[in-house]
Amino acid sequence: MPYVNIKITREGATGEQKAELIAGVTDLLVRVLDKNPATTHVVIGEVALENWGVGGLRVQAFRAQSQG
Amino acid sequence: MPYVNIKITREGATGEQKAELIAGVTDLLVRVLDKNPATTHVVIGEVALENWGVGGLRVQAFRAQSQG
Amino acid sequence: MPYVNIKITREGATGEQKAELIAGVTDLLVRVLDKNPATTHVVIGEVALENWGVGGLRVQAFRAQSQG
Amino acid sequence: MPYVNIKITREGATGEQKAELIAGVTDLLVRVLDKNPATTHVVIGEVALENWGVGGLRVQAFRAQSQG
Amino acid sequence: MPYVNIKITREGATGEQKAELIAGVTDLLVRVLDKNPATTHVVIGEVALENWGVGGLRVQAFRAQSQG
Amino acid sequence: MPYVNIKITREGATGEQKAELIAGVTDLLVRVLDKNPATTHVVIGEVALENWGVGGLRVQAFRAQSQG
Numbered sequence: 001m002p003y004v005n006i007k008i009t010r011e012g013a014t015g016e017q018k019a020e021l022i023a024g025v026t027d028l029l030v031r032v033l034d035k036n037p038a039t040t041h042v043v044i045g046e047v048a049l050e051n052w053g054v055g056g057l058r059v060q061a062f063r064a065q066s067q068g
Numbered sequence: 069m070p071y072v073n074i075k076i077t078r079e080g081a082t083g084e085q086k087a088e089l090i091a092g093v094t095d096l097l098v099r100v101l102d103k104n105p106a107t108t109h110v111v112i113g114e115v116a117l118e119n120w121g122v123g124g125l126r127v128q129a130f131r132a133q134s135q136g
Numbered sequence: 137m138p139y140v141n142i143k144i145t146r147e148g149a150t151g152e153q154k155a156e157l158i159a160g161v162t163d164l165l166v167r168v169l170d171k172n173p174a175t176t177h178v179v180i181g182e183v184a185l186e187n188w189g190v191g192g193l194r195v196q197a198f199r200a201q202s203q204g
Numbered sequence: 205m206p207y208v209n210i211k212i213t214r215e216g217a218t219g220e221q222k223a224e225l226i227a228g229v230t231d232l233l234v235r236v237l238d239k240n241p242a243t244t245h246v247v248i249g250e251v252a253l254e255n256w257g258v259g260g261l262r263v264q265a266f267r268a269q270s271q272g
Numbered sequence: 273m274p275y276v277n278i279k280i281t282r283e284g285a286t287g288e289q290k291a292e293l294i295a296g297v298t299d300l301l302v303r304v305l306d307k308n309p310a311t312t313h314v315v316i317g318e319v320a321l322e323n324w325g326v327g328g329l330r331v332q333a334f335r336a337q338s339q340g
Numbered sequence: 341m342p343y344v345n346i347k348i349t350r351e352g353a354t355g356e357q358k359a360e361l362i363a364g365v366t367d368l369l370v371r372v373l374d375k376n377p378a379t380t381h382v383v384i385g386e387v388a389l390e391n392w393g394v395g396g397l398r399v400q401a402f403r404a405q406s407q408g
Contacts, residue, residue, distance in 0.1 A: 001177070001348065001349050001392060001394065001399060002346060002347065002348050003139055003177060003179070003347040004344065004345070004346050004347070005344070005345045005347075006342060006344050006369075007247060007342065007343040007344070007345075008341065008342050008369075008373065008375075009341050013373060015118050015126075017372050017373060018118055018119060018121075018126065019121075019125070019126050019129075020368075020372045021121075021368060021369070021372055021373075022121030022124060022125065022126060023121075023124045023125070024364075024368040024372070025121075025365060025368065026121065026123070026124035027124065028360075028361060028364040028365065028368070029346075029348075029361070032357050032360045032361055032364070033348065033353060033357060033361075035348075037122075037123045037124045038122070038123050039122075039175075039177075039394065040122065040123070040124070041120070041121070041122050041137070041139060041175075041177065042120075042121040042122075043075060043115055043119060043120050043121075043139070044119040044120075044121075045115075045119070046119070047247055047249075050219050050222055051222060051247060051248040051249070051250070052245070052246075052247050052248075052341060053222075053223075053225075053226030053227075053229075053230065053245070053246040053247075053248075054241075054242070054243075054244065054245050054246075054341065054379065055230070055241045055242050055244070056226060056227045056230035056231065056241045056244070057223070057226065057227070058219075058222065058223050058226060059341060061223075069144065069145050069188060069190065069195060069313070070142060070143065070144050071143040071275055071313060071315070072140065072141070072142050072143070073140070073141045073143075074138060074140050074165075075138065075139040075140070075141075076137065076138045076165075076169065076171075077137050081169060083254050083262075085168050085169060086254055086255060086257075086262065087257075087261070087262050087265075088164075088168045089164060089165070089168055089169075089257075090257030090260060090261065090262060091257075091260045091261070092160075092164040092168070093161060093164065093257075094257065094259070094260035095260065096156075096157060096160040096161065096164070097142075097144075097157070100153050100156045100157055100160070101144065101149060101153060101157075103144075105258075105259045105260045106258070106259050107190065107258075107311075107313075108258065108259070108260070109256070109257070109258050109273070109275060109311075109313065110256075110257035110258070111211060111251055111255060111256050111257075111275070112255040112256075112257075113251075113255070114255070120137060122137065122175065127137060143315060151390050151398075154390055154391060154393075154398065155393075155397070155398050155401075157393075158393030158396060158397065158398060159393075159396045159397070161393075162393065162395070162396035163396065173394075173395045173396045174394070174395050175394075176394065176395070176396070177392070177393070177394050178392070178393040178394070179347060179387055179391060179392050179393075180391040180392075180393075181387075181391070182391070183315055183317075186287050186290055187290060187315060187316040187317070187318070188313070188314075188315050188316075189290075189291075189293075189294030189295075189297075189298065189313070189314040189315075189316075190309075190310070190311075190312065190313050190314075191298070191309045191310050191312070192294060192295045192298035192299065192309045192312070193291070193294065193295070194287075194290065194291050194294060197291075205280065205281050205324060205326065205331060205381070206278060206279065206280050207279040207343055207381060207383070208276065208277070208278050208279070209276070209277045209279075210274060210276050210301075211274065211275040211276070211277075212273065212274050212301075212305065212307075213273050217305060221304050221305060224300075224304045225300060225301070225304055225305075228296075228300040228304070229297060229300065232292075232293060232296040232297065232300070233278075233280075233293070236289050236292045236293055236296070237280065237285060237289060237293075239280075243326065243379075243381075245341070245343060245379075245381065247343070256273060258273065258311065263273060279383060319383055319385075322355055322358055323358060323383060323384040323385070323386070324381070324382075324383050324384075325358075325359075325361075325362030325363075325365075325366065325381070325382040325383075325384075326377075326378070326379075326380065326381050326382070327366070327377045327378050327380070328362060328363045328366035328367065328377045328380070329359070329362065329363070330355075330358065330359050330362060333359075
């Protein structure tokens with residue numbers, strides 16, 4: 001039954017990395033909560049940098065400020 | 069008030085099919101819970117196949133394995 | 137693969153009504169998009185009236201204003 | 205800790221408008237609930253008009269009907 | 273059309289504070305994107321502290337570590 | 341930046357199991373995508389069995405049918 005939604009900024013995650021995230025999260029739910037992999041769904045949402053804010057700023061501005 | 073989010077894999081759902089889903093879900097909420105259609109929102113999210121995992125695999129791999 | 141999240145205000149929806157919503161949404165996705173019921177998940181989220189706002193007001197205040 | 209997801213129809217919101225939404229929501233959470241901006245995330249999701257329904261119709265049809 | 277989901281840890285936010293968040297977010301969307309308040313929905317989700325993790329730890333542990 | 345929402349049925353997951361999920365998902369995102377743990381949020385949502393449907397049935401009925 002688990003449904004896992006992973007939201008990340010769109011910064012070039014490869015197909016292999018996504019496959020690794022899907023496998024890793026599913027294994028974790030099987031190991032920790034004994035969930036059935038066949039009914040465990042993992043959905044990755046990639047968000048444009050311009051659409052993600054933290055610290056009141058858009059990500060690029062937040063990162064620039066943090067490295068300032 | 070209802071807000072319904074329908075997440076499907078991006079596999080060519082047409083405008084007419086989306087309209088049918090929106091109408092069908094809204095009618096269901098009116099019939100079953102007497103909700104007001106004017107404040108019932110239905111949002112369809114289409115997810116790239118590469119970004120949806122089930123059974124620890126990405127959808128294409130899961131389907132191939134199931135048909136194997 | 138579909139994952140459907142139905143958010144409604146918590147106003148006493150019965151188990152039978154929830155079962156009807158789950159069956160109805162699943163049938164709709166099977167009929168319109170030929171989806172597999174066994175991998176179609178429907179999750180109902182019930183939200184306290186105090187936590188839902190529309191028109192800049194909490195639901196009870198919005199309804200009172202609309203009937204005013 | 206707050207995570208705010210703002211779903212809007214994709215109708216040309218500019219980078220500056222998105223920055224204003226991110227700053228405004230973060231300031232609101234700081235002022236009202238004394239939240240830490242550095243751990244307050246705001247994510248904007250833009251939805252194609254074809255994928256958003258209200259009143260049982262897709263947005264364009266609903267707007268046309270409302271202005272009819 | 274906007275639908276805004278505000279997820280916060282369940283730490284005693286009052287009805288008045290929730291009303292202030294709902295009004296503030298709606299005003300912001302009206303001012304910045306000229307949205308219609310009557311179709312702007314704001315839903316507040318309160319999450320048990322035990323169910324929210326950051327820095328690989330549950331919130332209480334993360335806060336204790338940050339103040340350590 | 342990642343925000344991970346893990347939706348599971350409410351079936352007695354312990355505090356330790358939740359801590360293990362939070363740590364495991366965070367470690368995975370650090371290892372696979374080199375994400376910063378301090379800005380990686382993991383939120384666990386527990387859904388009443390009556391509110392989760394699969395195969396057109398509520399979970400208890402689906403499980404009973406599968407074991408039938």
